[in-house]
Amino acid sequence: MTITQHLLDAACWTPFAPLIRNYRVSKLIRTTNEKRDIRKISVLLTTIMAAHSDLLS
Numbered sequence: 312m313t314i315t316q317h318l319l320d321a322a323c324w325t326p327f328a329p330l331i332r333n334y335r336v337s338k339l340i341r342t343t344n345e346k347r348d349i350r351k352i353s354v355l356l357t358t359i360m361a362a363h364s365d366l367l368s
Contacts (some may be wrong), residue, residue, distance in 0.1 A: 319331055319334075319335075
């Protein structure tokens with residue numbers, strides 16, 4: 312764990328807990344959306360490469 316993570320964990324026991332929780336939830340949502348987009352793009356690129364593999368050479 313990094314120092315930032317340790318500080319955020321310690322701050323969870325203070326009145327700043329709701330702010331930390333919102334930050335972590337937004338970070339989780341952002342990461343999830345990025346992974347979902349990467350998965351969708353990967354499927355599209357695979358389909359395009361399979362359909363047009365003759366143009367790659």
